Amino acid sequence: MAGILIIAHAPLATALRECIAHIYGGCPARIGALDVLPDSDPAEVVAQANAEIERLREENGALVLTDMFGATPSNIAARLATVPEVRVLAGVNLPMLVRAVCYRATPLDTLVEKALAGASKGVQTIGPTMPAAADAACGCPPAPCAEAVAAATDRTANQAVSTAVSPATSAARGPGDTGGVAAGVLRPAGTT
Template identity: 80%
Template sequence: MAGILIIAHAPLATALRDCIAHVYGGLPARIGVIDVSPDCDPAEVVAFAYSEIERLKEENGALVLTDMFGATPSNIAARLATLPQVRVLAGVNLPMLLRAVCYRATPLDTLVDKALSGATKGVQAIVPGSSPPACAPVMGDCVPAMPPETDLTHKQGSTSL
């Protein structure tokens, strides 16, 4: 399974990880977060990000999700894109992250496609009088279920730099 690292403006990375724990009833293994604070030293955060990728990376690699292209968190994440078996996506939202967690056992390029699809399909206009679909279209054939390596008692990889 691919490891997942979320790098975002504080406290978004931690908030997204907490949403995953809520949906899954616990935090799946190999999900790390880096909350980038306004007063951080980017060089220190880059060094920490490299160590987190090494900790999280699995046989099919790692996926790094960041919030906004061109901002400090995405510039930090971009440094990781040069590593083998690491892919970086900007514009993370909850549907993207849910898809990434759900499909992390697939090959890395398939995982990237699934995450991007979840991100775009998760953006919908809600008009008065519309009712939500019976089943969330973002998840499609992926039903949240705890992976076997789930750790319900320990929150991993949380840091605010």
């Protein structure tokens, strides 16, 4: 399995590793975090990063994830890109990290592809959106992709399930009664 090293502005690297520990019920082996403080000496941090890569690297290498391209943590991470069997990705987010952990046993180049896909697919709009703009040529809205159609189908099914109420409950509630919760407000699972 590939080792994973997160290099980011403090305290992001440690926070992301703690999120993984929360998700998995404990931190999986060979996941390191290196928080870069504002007053850190870049040469010292590069030395620490090299030591961490040697500690974490496995038979299929290591993946380094950093936060913002061009910033000090990313510049430090870039120094590791020349190490054999090490790949570096900037723009780390939690979906990228989760995907990387899930695919650690794959070849390093496949792991990179999966992590990048997790990062981009993890960025979504939540809530009401603007209606699709009409195509200027014919006035028709653009055809949605297959993923959008599947997501819309899932939303419709979930709405149907969540609005299905037994007749007794419906009679007990008056019209427009939302059970004490404002319409559109999400409630934690298991609460009424």
